[in-house]
Amino acid sequence: MRKVVTGTQLMLRLLLELAALVALAVGSYGAWPDAPVVLRALIALALVALAVVLWGRYAAPRRPVRDSAALWYGVQLLIWGGAVALLAFGGHPGWAFGLGVVMVVNTAVLWSLGQWSPAVEH
Template sequence: MRKVMTGTQLAVRLLLELASLVALAIGGYGVWADGPVVLRGLIALALPTLAVVLWGRYAAPRRPVRDSAVLWYGVQLLVWGGAVTLLAVGGHPGWAVGLGIVMVVNTVVLWSLGEWSPAIER
């Protein structure tokens, strides 16, 4: 039963990571409502790209930089917190609250299963 729960929560985690990229793009585009469309589009592309680079380097299970738990926690907080914040500021507060709640619940469940720690390698 524990394996099923862990596997399910890790799958949800992956979906949340992908959802955060979408939220960064949507929120980044919507945060500057009166701005030029080209710049809004560039922001919508740049934020998820930056998030992917940071996540892959400092927060992914097979990340190359493993010596800093502070970076591991910080990047996750920056990417997920930024996604929720930009989604709310960009005009989608209901989606932001829903996404944030699911992110917190998933993190707490994975932590309680011993599957949320910078020491874990997959």
């Protein structure tokens, strides 16, 4: 049973990581409604690209930089917190709240299973 719960939570974690990228794009695009569409799109793409690079380098399970737990925690907080904040600021507070709640619950469950730590590799 524990393997099923762990596997389900890890799959949800991956989906939440992808949802965070979508939330960054949608939230940043909607955050400046008076800006030109091209600028809004460029900002959204740049934030998603930056998040992908940071996550891959400092927060992914098979990341190349493993010497800093602070970076691991900080990048996750920055990207997930930023995604939720931008989604709320960009005009989708209900989605932001729901996404934030699922992110917190998933993190708590994975932590309780011993699967949320900078030392864990998948």
